Amino acid sequence: MSDINELVGRYIDTWNEKDPAARRAAVEKLWTEDGTYTDPLADVAGHDGVDAVIAAVQNQFPDFVFRPGQLADAHHDLARFTWELGPKEGEAVIVGFDVVVLAADGRIRNVHGFLDKVPAM
């Protein structure tokens, strides 16, 4: 993998992109046509599915932003990294942990997502 930080940066940027056309273009650039995204709350495949999940999360947390977390490493066609979601200033409300499988063209084939921190109920 050429650069894990570059991948994480583009991933975070895509989750923060709220313009529908720009977000869709970013999803197409980042995921393969049959690419998947699975986390405890979502399980989708394809650009439509991934884009819809990102839009739904953005609508659920309109004042929050995504940022890279503390962990990022990679080997072979695999990467793992954490990300944070929260207000622009202050502590993260949600911390996610994603393992990503890349296709030969460098795009994402699978996101296996887990949650390290969720809001208290």
Added chain:
Amino acid sequence: MSDINELVGRYIDTWNEKDPAARRAAVEKLWTEDGTYTDPLADVAGHDGVDAVIAAVQNQFPDFVFRPGQLADAHHDLARFTWELGPKEGEAVIVGFDVVVLAADGRIRNVHGFLDKVPAM
């Protein structure tokens, strides 16, 4: 996923099984025929490949045992868990972090392995 702890237990048992025939049988029970195992040092597919990787690690660390780590959770067809490798008594020398994708029959299709702790060089 029916029981993440049961899966982790069988996984750990397989890595600890040093009798070649029993280890091979455990691999066949735990992985699909085309199942993969990838970590920073290995990238194999199929029962022969997985069995060879486990045998090599056992030969490299003949006095160490595997045990479950602190983390284990699961959703959809995914699980993540940590494991430890070290002497029977005392602190772990290696801590691994695996994300596992399960097939419909409950066997492992992919292990995406990472290392959280490695021996100081």
